[in-house]
Amino acid sequence: MRVIVTDHARQRLFEERQRGIRIEDISKAARLIPGLVPIATRFRGFVSLGGRAFDIVAKDIAQGRLVITVIGK
Numbered sequence: 001m002r003v004i005v006t007d008h009a010r011q012r013l014f015e016e017r018q019r020g021i022r023i024e025d026i027s028k029a030a031r032l033i034p035g036l037v038p039i040a041t042r043f044r045g046f047v048s049l050g051g052r053a054f055d056i057v058a059k060d061i062a063q064g065r066l067v068i069t070v071i072g073k
Contacts, residue, residue: 002064003030009056009070018072020050030058030065040068 005026012018025048033043040059047053053073059066 001031003027003067004061004064005067006069009067012070015072018052018054018070020052021048021054021070021072022050025049025054026056026067026070029054029056030067033058033065036060037065042071 003026005023009026010023013021013023025046029043029046032046037058037060040057042055042057044055045053046056055071055073057068057071059068
């Protein structure tokens with residue numbers, strides 16, 4: 001499955017709350033979500049390789065799974 005990370009989500013990775021979360025962590029988390037996600041939904045409880053807990057908001061579109069934002073804990 002193709003994972004598309006929005007510019008908004010990429011920009012958030014530079015904020016203190018999301019520090020330590022990488023694009024690879026986001027892609028891996030998005031691929032772990034089973035089934036079809038027709039509307040933007042928040043998925044909780046992911047952990048980056050650096051140990052930072054985070055949530056993602058994702059939605060399936062024709063091109064793949066779109067990650068709209070990342071919320072660090």
